[in-house]
Amino acid sequence: MNASRPVVIAQISDLHCGSQYHIPSLATRVVDEINELRPDALVVTGDLTDMGFRQEFKVAHRLISRMEVENVLVLPGNHDARNVGDLHFEELFGSRSTELRFRGVRIVGLDSSEPDLDAGRIGRNRYRWIEERFSEPDEFKIVALHHHLLPVPGTGRERNIVYDAGDVLRVLGGSGCDVVLCGHKHVPHVWRLEDMIVVNAGTACSHRLRGMTRASYNILEITEDRVKVILKHPFSEPETVADFERDLRRECLWKPSEDYSTAGPDDPAPARDPKECR
Numbered sequence: 001m002n003a004s005r006p007v008v009i010a011q012i013s014d015l016h017c018g019s020q021y022h023i024p025s026l027a028t029r030v031v032d033e034i035n036e037l038r039p040d041a042l043v044v045t046g047d048l049t050d051m052g053f054r055q056e057f058k059v060a061h062r063l064i065s066r067m068e069v070e071n072v073l074v075l076p077g078n079h080d081a082r083n084v085g086d087l088h089f090e091e092l093f094g095s096r097s098t099e100l101r102f103r104g105v106r107i108v109g110l111d112s113s114e115p116d117l118d119a120g121r122i123g124r125n126r127y128r129w130i131e132e133r134f135s136e137p138d139e140f141k142i143v144a145l146h147h148h149l150l151p152v153p154g155t156g157r158e159r160n161i162v163y164d165a166g167d168v169l170r171v172l173g174g175s176g177c178d179v180v181l182c183g184h185k186h187v188p189h190v191w192r193l194e195d196m197i198v199v200n201a202g203t204a205c206s207h208r209l210r211g212m213t214r215a216s217y218n219i220l221e222i223t224e225d226r227v228k229v230i231l232k233h234p235f236s237e238p239e240t241v242a243d244f245e246r247d248l249r250r251e252c253l254w255k256p257s258e259d260y261s262t263a264g265p266d267d268p269a270p271a272r273d274p275k276e277c278r
């Protein structure tokens with residue numbers, strides 16, 4: 001990572017192309033702003049479409065293709081998993097779980113969608129794979145998924161959080177993950193949970209909004225010692241909403257399970273010293 005030039009990552013989410021709430025003028029503005037920003041990477045955290053239809057995916061593909069960014073990671077959301085939309089997603093965007101590596105940063109994208117369900121899941125069969133992706137100690141580690149891993153304020157009754165959010169948070173925390181990027185709720189927010197920064201995105205270019213929120217997207221600015229989260233409403237000035245020291249790392253020795261895939265409800269709890277987890 002070059003000290004004089006921060007790593008810049010733009011996160012857009014919940015485009016909802018094809019919906020009556022998708023606003024083409026907002027989408028065009030987002031494309032123009034991203035092209036002016038020239039980020040190192042673009043992460044699209046799902047809900048490209050409204051119903052998973054092919055023509056909606058084509059509109060989304062054209063929109064994303066207009067953003068002149070070298071590293072692009074696109075993930076499906078619950079709306080994209082409707083009507084077997086995953087087939088169109090894969091044809092136009094490739095794998096539903098993929099990764100990017102650039103300038104000392106690794107972004108692992110996870111498909112959290114389930115066919116025709118609004119709720120999300122990662123699943124224990126992927127925990128080891130996630131840990132392997134994040135085994136390089138010197139990389140800055142980011143995971144991206146559509147569904148939220150933590151409740152988001154200002155979104156009403158909690159629902160559709162990732163079914164196995166607790167276990168996923170444990171896997172990510174134990175793997176040294178630095179940042180989590182989520183979408184789904186259409187409300188931007190930043191949590192810091194232990195060593196991780198958990199960033200939720202709003203909807204970039206639709207009027208599927210909650211309360212008084214406006215369409216928005218996020219910009220992540222990573223330097224050698226800081227991580228900034230910048231909220232950007234199309235047509236408005238950027239606003240820094242979080243600014244953390246980059247090195248949040250603490251040592252946690254608590255490993256509740258030695259093997260996620262075989263631990264069962266009848267297995268004895270591992271012996272541990274409560275003072276180990278500081």
Ligand SMILES: [Fe+2]
Binds near residue numbers: 014016047077184185
């Ligand atoms: Fe959405």
